[in-house]
Amino acid sequence: MLARLALRINTQLERVFPEQRVFLKSDHGTHFIRLRPATQAVMAVAGGLALSWTIVATAILMMETIGAGSAREQSQRQAVVFERRLTQLSADRDLRLQEATAAQDRFSGALEQVSEMQEMLLGSEDRRRELETGIDVVQDTLRRTIKERDEARAEIARLTLALDQHGEAGATEMGRMHDTAATLDFLTAALEGTARERDAKAAETLAAQGEILALQDAIRLEGARNDAIFAKLEEAVTVSMEPLDKMFRSVGLDPEDLIASVRKGYSGQGGPLAPITVSTKGGTLTPDETRANAILRDLDEMNVYRMAAVRVPLGMPVKASVRWTSGFGGRDDPLGRGYRQHEGQDLAGDYGTAIYATADGVVTYAGWQSGYGRLIKIQHAFGIETRFGHLSQIRVEVGQRVSRGDKIGDMGNSGRSTGTHLHYEVRIGGSAVNPIKFIKAASNVF
Structure with missing residues (x-):
């Protein structure tokens, strides 16, 4: 039964794949290998699948390479736009300060x-x-x-x-x-x-x-x-x-x-x-x-x-030039642990860059905490708390009162961090909010 089925398949495929013979000559004689139509069809299908897989894999690799390049260029463009915006905000803040001073005099x-x-x-x-x-x-x-x-x-x-x-x-x-x-x-x-x-x-x-x-x-x-x-x-x-x-x-x-x-x-x-x-x-x-x-x-x-x-903690926690990296909200974990909520704003800069308090308050925590590394927590009025993570040095103590602009630590790479940066958080009633709102709002006051 199987022999008759195989013969019928070979007969049908012989129109496309006629039987071939491969001769092998050696010192002991000449031998040949018979390639039946079914065998040739199987070899053709396997070769086509291998060629298709090669083309698809090459296309995927090229798309990932192009996408990675575009993402880097987009990130660089966003960084340039952020720097320009920060420069504009700084100039606008100075102008508002001058207007406020003039209004106070009037x-x-x-x-x-x-x-x-x-x-x-x-x-x-x-x-x-x-x-x-x-x-x-x-x-x-x-x-x-x-x-x-x-x-x-x-x-x-x-x-x-x-x-x-x-x-x-x-x-x-x-x-x-x-x-x-x-x-x-x-x-x-x-x-x-x-x-x-x-x-x-x-x-x-x-x-x-x-x-x-x-x-x-x-x-x-x-x-x-x-x-x-x-x-x-x-x-x-x-x-x-x-x-x-x-x-x-x-x-x-x-x-x-x-x-x-x-x-x-x-x-x-x-x-x-x-x-x-x-x-x-x-x-x-x-x-x-x-x-x-x-x-x-x-x-x-x-x-x-x-x-x-x-x-209220308004303004920037750093005075030196920094790069805006991971923002507030959901993101892919940089250490490969899936999609997670990022509850602060990351500011990347030089190792040891000075970190400053953004409002008057009392230091409630100053030490090592898992994930944050070296961490400082400051309690402000109205139930607002600020956090400064991944520091290299802590320059305040628990219970110490600080004022806006006081130096409290240095930027570092401690804890779960992939590079030197400051992880800055603002919390109201224990819930994390977007720190960018507080940083931008400073242009209306200072």
């Missing part, structure tokens, strides 16, 4: 002007009240003088009528005339004095009214200047607050929670940021005083923002 000048204008307004208000009191006195005097004049006229009329109707017994006509003339002279003198006093009071009233009008014009001008200054101050506060609020939100922190946390440990007030108050008699604030108090509250809030920014 704000200080504006505060001095507000203080001077407040004193002028208070003085103008006192003078206005004195003039109003003087005008009331003048008006009372005029009313009293007019009343006395009317009473004197009535008395003259009464005396004249009495002289005409009731003459004294035995008096002569000449005596009555002398009495009448004397009485008229007395009344005339009294009326002339009253008229002069009235004219003087009227002149004083007109002068006081002119001075009141001048003071009202001056008060209106001062009010216009106050409006302009208040508008500039409100604009400056808004421009200064928006970058800080944006910065905190970009790194995942709630500005309201930060402000509340800072105020718990900071209750000092007074000085130029103290609110304007009135006397203890219970007077109400003027619109300008209410507006000034609102600006002072915003300035105090901005000051609290600044205090919170100092406590």
Whole structure:
């Protein structure tokens, strides 16, 4: 059965692979090897498979070689782009610092002007009240003088009528005339004095009214200047607050929670940021005083923002030139242990490069830890922690307080590391977050 099947296969394949014979000649004779069609077909298939495998393996090898070259070029281009971006961020940071300094100077000048204008307004208000009191006195005097004049006229009329109707017994006509003339002279003198006093009071009233009008014009001008200054101050506060609020939100922190946390440990007030108050008699604030108090509250809030920014780890942990290598997120483990989460940012540089604290805090760990090598942990405000791994030297101790910019260690290659670099982490409430957000956010503050 098998022989018949083999014969049929050979018969079918003989059209393509005719039977071949290979002759082998030796000293003992000539021999030949018969190559049947089925054998030739098997050899052809095996050769084709071997050739196909060779072509595919060569193509895969060439693609991996080309891909590796492209990845290196792409990494180099990304490094160049990062360096340019860092240069731009540094220049932008310097510009923001200059603008912040200039804004602070303008704000200080504006505060001095507000203080001077407040004193002028208070003085103008006192003078206005004195003039109003003087005008009331003048008006009372005029009313009293007019009343006395009317009473004197009535008395003259009464005396004249009495002289005409009731003459004294035995008096002569000449005596009555002398009495009448004397009485008229007395009344005339009294009326002339009253008229002069009235004219003087009227002149004083007109002068006081002119001075009141001048003071009202001056008060209106001062009010216009106050409006302009208040508008500039409100604009400056808004421009200064928006970058800080944006910065905190970009790194995942709630500005309201930060402000509340800072105020718990900071209750000092007074000085130029103290609110304007009135006397203890219970007077109400003027619109300008209410507006000034609102600006002072915003300035105090901005000051609290600044205090919170100092406590947040912003900026670079190194000051020397570095290369950005592995970033935050998933990646292939460099030691071949599969796909893993990378919880920090790697910065490669020279061995022994100085490492600095990125915010005020307390050192909670300084020693060797598996994987990290030589590791430093610093606890900051608001539940934020920074970690500095793979160091060559540790220059702080547990419990030591550090400030932003203090040198804490040197870059190295300790622990699970394939080269000299710094592994920098930022954690909030124990959970790792992307340190790049904090580094970029520094351009809005410093």
